[in-house]
Amino acid sequence: MNSSLSVYNSLKGEKEVFKSLVSDHVGMYVCGPTVYSKVHLGNCRTFISFDLIYRYLNHLGYKVRYVRNITDAGHLENDADEGEDRIAKKARLESIEPMEVVQRYTVDFRNIMAKFNALPPSIEPTATGHIVEQIELIKEIIAKGYAYEINGSVYFDVLKFNKDIPYGKLSGRNIEELIHNTRTLEGQSDKKNPQDFALWKKAEPVHIMRWPSPWSDGFPGWHLECTAMSRKYLGDQFDIHGGGMDLKFPHHECEIAQAESINKIPPVKYWLHANMLTLNGKKMAKSTGNNILPEEMFSGSNTVFKKAFSPMVVRFFMLQAHYRSIVDISETALEASEKGFNRLLEALQTLKNLTPSNSTTEFDFKSWVARCYEAMNDDFNSPLLIAHLFDAVKFINAVANQKQAIDANDLHDLKNHFDAFFYDVLGLNSSDRETTKDDSQLEGTLELLLQIRNKARASKDFETSDLIRNTLSNLNIQINDAPEGSSFKIN
Numbered sequence: 001m002n003s004s005l006s007v008y009n010s011l012k013g014e015k016e017v018f019k020s021l022v023s024d025h026v027g028m029y030v031c032g033p034t035v036y037s038k039v040h041l042g043n044c045r046t047f048i049s050f051d052l053i054y055r056y057l058n059h060l061g062y063k064v065r066y067v068r069n070i071t072d073a074g075h076l077e078n079d080a081d082e083g084e085d086r087i088a089k090k091a092r093l094e095s096i097e098p099m100e101v102v103q104r105y106t107v108d109f110r111n112i113m114a115k116f117n118a119l120p121p122s123i124e125p126t127a128t129g130h131i132v133e134q135i136e137l138i139k140e141i142i143a144k145g146y147a148y149e150i151n152g153s154v155y156f157d158v159l160k161f162n163k164d165i166p167y168g169k170l171s172g173r174n175i176e177e178l179i180h181n182t183r184t185l186e187g188q189s190d191k192k193n194p195q196d197f198a199l200w201k202k203a204e205p206v207h208i209m210r211w212p213s214p215w216s217d218g219f220p221g222w223h224l225e226c227t228a229m230s231r232k233y234l235g236d237q238f239d240i241h242g243g244g245m246d247l248k249f250p251h252h253e254c255e256i257a258q259a260e261s262i263n264k265i266p267p268v269k270y271w272l273h274a275n276m277l278t279l280n281g282k283k284m285a286k287s288t289g290n291n292i293l294p295e296e297m298f299s300g301s302n303t304v305f306k307k308a309f310s311p312m313v314v315r316f317f318m319l320q321a322h323y324r325s326i327v328d329i330s331e332t333a334l335e336a337s338e339k340g341f342n343r344l345l346e347a348l349q350t351l352k353n354l355t356p357s358n359s360t361t362e363f364d365f366k367s368w369v370a371r372c373y374e375a376m377n378d379d380f381n382s383p384l385l386i387a388h389l390f391d392a393v394k395f396i397n398a399v400a401n402q403k404q405a406i407d408a409n410d411l412h413d414l415k416n417h418f419d420a421f422f423y424d425v426l427g428l429n430s431s432d433r434e435t436t437k438d439d440s441q442l443e444g445t446l447e448l449l450l451q452i453r454n455k456a457r458a459s460k461d462f463e464t465s466d467l468i469r470n471t472l473s474n475l476n477i478q479i480n481d482a483p484e485g486s487s488f489k490i491n
């Protein structure tokens with residue numbers, strides 16, 4: 001593969017030329033959701049960012065194996081090793097099976113991602129489906145001497161690991177700092193050192209999610225599943241590991257330690273992290289009420305915004321920021337995105353109907369295409385690509401108004417490139433708009449039928465008025481006659 005793609009590698013803190021381990025192939029692992037509640041809008045941003053990356057690698061011609069896990073066990077309330085399992089807690093509160101919680105929120109997550117037009121990953125493995133692999137991995141780490149068992153639980157020995165291989169490479173934390181900053185939680189843990197982390201936890205009698213293991217009936221530590229599953233599906237070394245910025249520490253740092261403790265080689269060539277989303281200038285959090293669910297945005301039933309915003313407008317809004325920058329969501333920003341998105345959709349339509357002229361193209365088409373690729377090759381700079389698309393929109397509109405010209409060849413190429421960037425790379429589509437258009441056409445037609453029926457009734461032409469009422473009724477459209485006028489209801 002001969003592309004000039006460069007990516008910002010969080011491990012090095014700089015941009016690097018992207019070269020896959022196996023030519024033409026890319027292995028990419030992204031930490032997926034913990035399915036204990038409805039997916040957060042901030043999480044959606046992470047997955048939309050990696051959808052953009054996945055789409056662009058595909059567009060460049062790579063065969064990408066994209067693995068994104070579903071965490072359905074082992075993620076405790078505290079990202080360290082304390083507290084109740086998030087899924088078990090929800091199951092307890094709602095008196096349902098943990099797997100009902102998992103099923104409900106996995107389905108919700110997939111529905112929302114489909115609305116955002118995010119492509120499904122190649123493999124979507126679950127933690128509970130890989131208990132055997134996780135137990136085998138723990139055995140390997142113990143055999144290498146980097147983990148120890150105490151009272152049925154197994155912990156990773158961070159200090160011992162750090163003597164042989166430096167710990168903290170990704171997050172830039174050194175071990176002394178960690179020792180200094182970690183509180184000892186008296187009586188809450190069997191760990192030798194507070195910075196050690198759990199690979200296996202013995203289940204308390206009340207803990208309902210448990211599996212047999214050589215050490216105890218228990219459950220895997222949260223960081224373990226990603227190492228077990230990425231190794232299984234992508235090998236000991238793979239190209240890209242992604243996730244939200246908040247996962248750098250401890251989650252990704254622990255993943256690196258687990259993998260390196262076994263074979264001493266870095267498991268991942270490029271670590272990519274997507275930044276967070278804020279709402280009206282503040283961090284989104286359920287506890288403060290500064291929070292909104294994706295479906296509340298789509299339906300408009302929320303107290304944060306005055307109107308509904310479609311999934312494509314929200315996606316477009318997110319792609320107007322670089323995936324590594326913090327982006328703030330607000331009514332004004334969304335409205336501006338909506339206008340911009342509609343301009344792009346109109347240009348797509350105009351482009352379809354453009355006619356070429358005999359004179360030469362008055363637009364440096366080749367350099368425009370090069371600039372679009374340059375933007376995406378520069379660490380997936382989608383806001384810059386979108387700015388270039390708007391340059392083309394100006395030209396498209398000028399051609400439509402016969403102020404500028406395009407020849408047949410360039411018109412053909414412009415259509416292909418514009419479509420490829422809009423649909424394939426940015427993953428946008430025009431389905432929202434088509435639905436809105438259909439709705440308004442249907443409503444207009446029904447209003448006309450009501451007017452005709454009112455006229456018929458006024459002139460006592462009951463044959464016509466009944467014909468309209470009965471035909472609509474057969475189509476599940478009800479006419480209601482009231483003193484203030486007739487109205488219709490689509491069932």
Ligand SMILES: [Zn+2]
Binds near residue numbers: 030226251
């Ligand atoms: Zn993970």
